[in-house]
Amino acid sequence: MIRVGINGYGTIGKRVADAVSVQDDMKIVGVTKTRPNFVSKMAAERYGLYIALPEHLDKFEKSGIDVSGDIEDLLERVDIIVDCSPAGVGAKNKALYEKYGVKAIFEGGEAHDLTKCSFNAQSNYREALKRDFVRVVSCNTTGLCRTLNAIDELAKIKEVKATMIRRATDPGDSKKGPINAIEPVLKIPSHHGPDVQTVLPHIKISTMAVKVPTTIMHLHCLTVEMENDVCVDEVIDTLENARRVILLDGADGIRSTAEIMEYARDIGRKRGDLYEIAIWRDGISIKENTLYYYQAIHQESDVIPENIDAIRSMMGEEDAEESMNKTDRSLGII
């Protein structure tokens, strides 16, 4: 049994913990929070709660929430830690993981240089094999890697241009915005294109991004110039067979990200999550060797299966397909 700890029990940490707990080859030893609140209470009951910042011990004592120790106690009890702390905090935590000789996964808010191994299971599972430190790329980069890797195998990509329309914040967060504005990323390319190249270095890609007042998904508009002469039906066939990708139809009334999230709730996914990248089948078109498509990313959940596969790869499971099959079965991925 692989013993897993989660440092940071927020949007991503909660979901990684739930996903680990349904695997038959790994178990959750505990999760951390910095603040005592309703989430900490539930975490203490469900998984065992450790204090991320030991100097906050008195706050937890005053709250009466049952704690099992602090982050250092947790590190003594695990084989691997999944760092789901806020962007940039993971880099500061790395020295502690080194001190305890514990393997660690970082998330997409950290830079590639922190681990020198950026991970997307479908693209480079074996690159993480037996490594001590790996970064699972961000939700947007995961979405781009999944679909571009599949298209590249079919059509040999010459160049990608993509625009990311990004949700302002997550549904459970009331701190961020914008709530009534559209905010462009002025630095071109946005970080997403270079980030894809940390996983798929041979893909020529440039990206732009804008933030909009929604909480439920990101949407990507992709233009892909291809070397091979392929038709729309071949692209559809490839994407239908691609792992963790789902094709939905505007003709069925899926007009926006709202209906996609309703679909995820209707198929009974925990928290209404959609691990797959959703592509509008009837939005795919090709004009003179250039492919156009739209994809939607459920930012809270698409990276969750990747974290499970990264754990297996780092712990020495060599067979990528076997790991991904196991992960997908356990999470009910179509």
Ligand SMILES: NC(=O)c1ccc[n+]([C@@H]2O[C@H](COP(=O)([O-])OP(=O)(O)OC[C@H]3O[C@@H](n4cnc5c(N)ncnc54)[C@H](OP(=O)(O)O)[C@@H]3O)[C@@H](O)[C@H]2O)c1
């Ligand atoms: N949300 C997304 O859409 C998304 C998608 C893909 C990847 N990511 C990446 O995943 C990582 C986590 O993001 P998130 O959205 O899950 O963040 P989040 O919801 O803000 O959760 C962060 C968690 O980390 C805890 N924390 C705060 N300071 C900490 C510290 N110094 N040490 C350890 N834990 C600490 C927080 O605990 P308290 O609440 O008790 O302070 C909270 O439980 C980031 O790298 C992010 O870029 C996010």
